[in-house]
Amino acid sequence: MGDAKESPRISIRNLYKIFGKNPEQYVDLVKQGMTKTELNEQHGHVLGLKDINIDMPAGGIMVVMGLSGSGKSTLIRHINRLIDPTAGEVIVGEEDVCKMSPGQLREFRRHQTAMVFQKFALLPHRTVMDNAVYGLEVQGISRTQQLERAQHWVSRVGLAGFENNYPNQLSGGMQQRVGLARALTNDAPILLMDEAFSALDPLIRMDMQSVLLDLQKEIRKTVVFITHDLDEALRLGDKIAILRDGEVIQQGTGQEIVLNPADEYISSFVKEVNRGRVVLVETIMKPLAEGNPGEGPAIAIGTTLEEAAKTMTDANVGKAHIVEADGKIMGSLDIHEVISSMVTPIGHDDAIAAE
């Protein structure tokens, strides 16, 4: 499935979205620093997004987080232009989505994107199977092909046997997986997932995360993934952006955000996170003198502390050394350091010293 075509990168530039009767009128006020509350109280308009600039990596998973009402769904809807921006650009590959004609936009949506909706948005009068094939049907692909391709994903999300049920005969979690199967069947290079796993139980949720990660190993789609769950964000995200009141407050890799939270708001977000799964060995390794062969097993750069600790305890050693992909020795690792970094927060200074 899927051609070898590169998935495009997505760049969002200076994006503003104001909801209300005359949004254009207030863009300048917002640019001059008017807040969401002021705009709502003085002019009755809702500030949805304010000066968003995000570069989403091609073929990677971009996670967007933030509290309820922070503008996540609004942001993701701009990427396939279900919402038109008040100002700014959404550049996918080389093209500005906001400048496409209706015909171009339709083609773009048919072949470049697939979306999973927060509220599922299934077609209630269609069975599970007929929901799953919808994207292909719209593209005008033959019915046999539609069914074949949809069956694969319907089974993969664990709904085999329910093909002929209607959505309201299914539980919430099952309905969400129908939405997932519908998007995956479309097999588009861009996958937009708005809280796509929120209604799933923990076991199925883990399984669906694996589906996504496996898919990424094979095909490398550009995925935009919204979630409220930081552990999920850290497991999936190549890059994470955090929104508040329609503004990006921090973006970067999971480790960057966990180690250097930009402010109180993000600190409170990342406080409870399992650091062993986020912090990488190179962050806490000690430099080795030139020519020192290092002790214990070799651990590759980019390994998480949790995995490193497992390797070292399995080998029953207290020390290990870190190597680059080409085998060059980078530094040494002590099991005590590893464990203390996993349980106590790394201070601001330590993180900087390690860089």
Next chain:
Amino acid sequence: MSWWNEFPSMNTATLRAVKKSIDESFRGFTREYGEYIELFFEPLKQFLIWSERIMLNSPWPLVILAIALIAWLASRNLRIVIGTVVTLLLIGYFDMWEDTMKTISMIFVCTIMAIVIGIPIGIAMSRSDRLQSVINPILDVMQTMPSFVYLIPVVMLLGIGKVPGLIAVVIYAIPPIIRLTNLGIRLVDKDVLEAADAFGSSNWQRLKNVQMPLALPTMMAGINQTIMMALAMVVVASMIGVQGLGQPVLKAINSQYFTLGVFNGLAIVGIAIIFDRTSQAFGKRLQKHQEVVHG
């Protein structure tokens, strides 16, 4: 202070002149274009005659069988089918078969006309708020204007007969199907439409795959009302020459034949109930996917 006690109306002579000139110009229009208009409605007339001939010339057991079959296919309800057959047998036994067939044929053609004209108008209306605000008051007028009033221009244009009767019935009965098509489409869940858009549906695909199927139960309620109103109007339209159960009723009024009136009236009630139950059961079946609600 005369204007205080007596309404300062237009003076009688002017008013008469105004009415007269409107009537005159309409008559002129009729004289000029009446022929073309009749020609325009010729296919409709043929359709009417064809459907009436089929109903009248087929042997009665076949007709009952066919109607029972349709009732079964639409409702999948044995009680409705039995009720239908019994009603038709009683109608035949009391010697109203021929008039009933004429009325059913008339209703059939009127309903088809109302659907063919009404649904596209309803769809257009659902897509434009401006059009909705233009059409809604027209529909209000059509529904509240005493039905006798628009018999007049129709008769002036086309004379007395089947076609003018049909037009009058369709005008009277079409508003519900237009309104409920519009309403049904407007009530379709925005989230579902958004999903259809997100996968790149064209306008037509959106209409065909999402809006129409989801609006269908509501539209069915409109069709049901349209049939009922057509049935009510058929009696009135007998005044301008529509044949069927209305004619004996009219005769009964003029000559004060109470029993004749009641029998024919009951026959109308009978077929009204058949149409109503069958089309409602059909509408219910269309909503089957909404039956088993989970959580």
